[in-house]
Amino acid sequence: MAFQIIELTLDANDHVIDRKVVPYPYPTRKGAVEAVEEVTAGHARSGYDPEHNFWWAVTDDRDRLRFIIEAV
Helix, strand or coil, rough: EEEEEEEEECCCCEEEEEEEEEEEECHHHHHHHHHHHHHHHHEEEEEECCCCEEEEEEECCCCEEEEEEEEE
């Protein structure tokens, strides 16, 4: 089973306004997690929500992003 990263752009009310699939599938969940953590570390404000199992970040342009991992 492979895993993919989904990047969601959210509005101020947490509604999804854009959805992008990172085109590279990862052979393990661990590989996908490492990739998400690398991407979110590049933002000044970012973190992980263990209750809902997603990573988040706020860009310099104040875009609100959420990253989830899905099995494919």
